[in-house]
Amino acid sequence: MFHPLRVHAIERLTDDSVAVTLAVPPELRETFRHKPGQHLNVRYAADGEEIRRSYSICSPATDDAADPVVRIGIRLVDGGTFSTYALKELAVGDLIEAMPPTGRFVLIPRAGRFAAIVGGSGITPVLSIAGTLLERKRDATFCLIRSDRTAGSTMFLDEVADLKDRYPDRFQLVTVLSREEQQAGLPSGRLDRDRLDTLLPALLPVTEVDGWFLCGPLGLVRAAEDALRGLGVDRTRVHQEIFHVDDGPAAPARPGPDAPAHSRLTATLDGRSGTWPVQDGDSLLETVLRSRSDAPYACKGGVCGTCRAFLVSGEVRMDRNFALEPEETDAGYVLACQSHPATPEVELDFDR
Structure with a gap:
């Protein structure tokens, strides 16, 4: 609502x-x-x-x-x-x-060592994460590695500087500019996989970090994810949110058989269920929206995860998935905006 x-x-x-x-x-x-x-x-x-x-x-x-x-x-x-x-x-x-706040790219404050790799506007949720953590938990530390084009294009400069001033012993800031040289600090250039392979171990004990938060353009998030995996970080400690997706290859989607000639969708939303025919080429979200305008969605691009739903029965094919973690797809969750029926009957539950 x-x-x-x-x-x-x-x-x-x-x-x-x-x-x-x-x-x-x-x-x-x-x-x-x-x-x-x-x-x-x-x-x-x-x-x-x-x-x-x-x-x-x-x-x-x-x-x-x-x-x-x-x-x-x-x-x-x-x-x-x-x-x-x-x-x-x-x-x-x-x-x-x-709509009320949503999303699973979150850190509930707890003791430990945490770090983030962000690009551009990817600083936005991490600013909330770092600020809340450092304020509430004196036995927590946070390392922020941020990449921007130039100093003039860097969002929340003052807010990040304030964190550095308030928590000098618990907040570490590393800034990389891709198109502008800095007077001090790291040389300019993109944060690609090779650079992260060298940079991250020099900054902190990578495998001892309790939670890594990756946010920004797809290229940066994928490079950081690959670097952390190569450095031995457990996948369960890596959380990601992608802000920008170019017209490149999609993330791995949930596999399924070929689409049936005719299919029906049953969906539960806010405790009410309905069943509707799926029109040729329509996603499951589009099918629900024809009768339920209150179905949750935002980007319709497989990025924000707002339309996440549990696959109760049947099989679907997802065109792309940039929002769900492997644990979520393994548990049966799909993105309704990217899902198409792969069996004659499909049932979704948006309430789980």
Whole structure:
């Protein structure tokens, strides 16, 4: 369900990004209480079409805010309808419709050593993760390795600097610029697999890190994942969220037999079930949306994971999957926006 939230503040971060603070009414305080690393799905009507987008929450997760707010980071995307609106037209006092926080790229604060490798706007959820962890757990440390094009394009410079000032013994920051030389620190260049193979062991005991958080463009996340695997890090300690996917090969999808000539989908959502025929070429999400406009989705590109559902019975074929961990697909979860029936009968449960 979407709720109207009023824009409390808009802060220009770079030439192409802003932080938008949304005020949360007292009656929705529990509804919008977020875990560090989660995101908001927002919607906007443009030329009669409903546009949905997903934006990560950058504010720390707190239990005692007198005037609860939620803050999201938005970077301009070429041709992006909502990001263009947010940067050029959105004003303080306007209303934005948002769903409650969601997402599984989270770190519940606990003692230990944690690290993140982020690129560009991938800093957004990690800022919430690091800030919440360091504030709540004095026996926790965090190493942030961030990659940006230039200093001028770097989001949340002040917020990250504040973490460094407040927690000098527990927060380690390493910045790499791909298109600009720094006066001090690492030389410029992309954070590719070869560079990470050398850099990571020099920074910290890689296999002793309790949780790695990778966020940003697909290329960076895949390079970091490969480097960590090569350095002996257990896969269960690596968490990832992909922000940008180019038109390249998709991530491994759930295998299944060829599509049947006719198929039916049964889906459960918010305790109510229905059964509908799947039209030729339609995804399971599109099938549900024809009768249930409240079906959860945002990107429809297999990236955000909002449409995650449990496959109760039948088989499906997923076109692409950039959101679900192997443990989730092994347990039977699929992305409805990318799933097509591979058996005559398919049943999904969005409530699990």
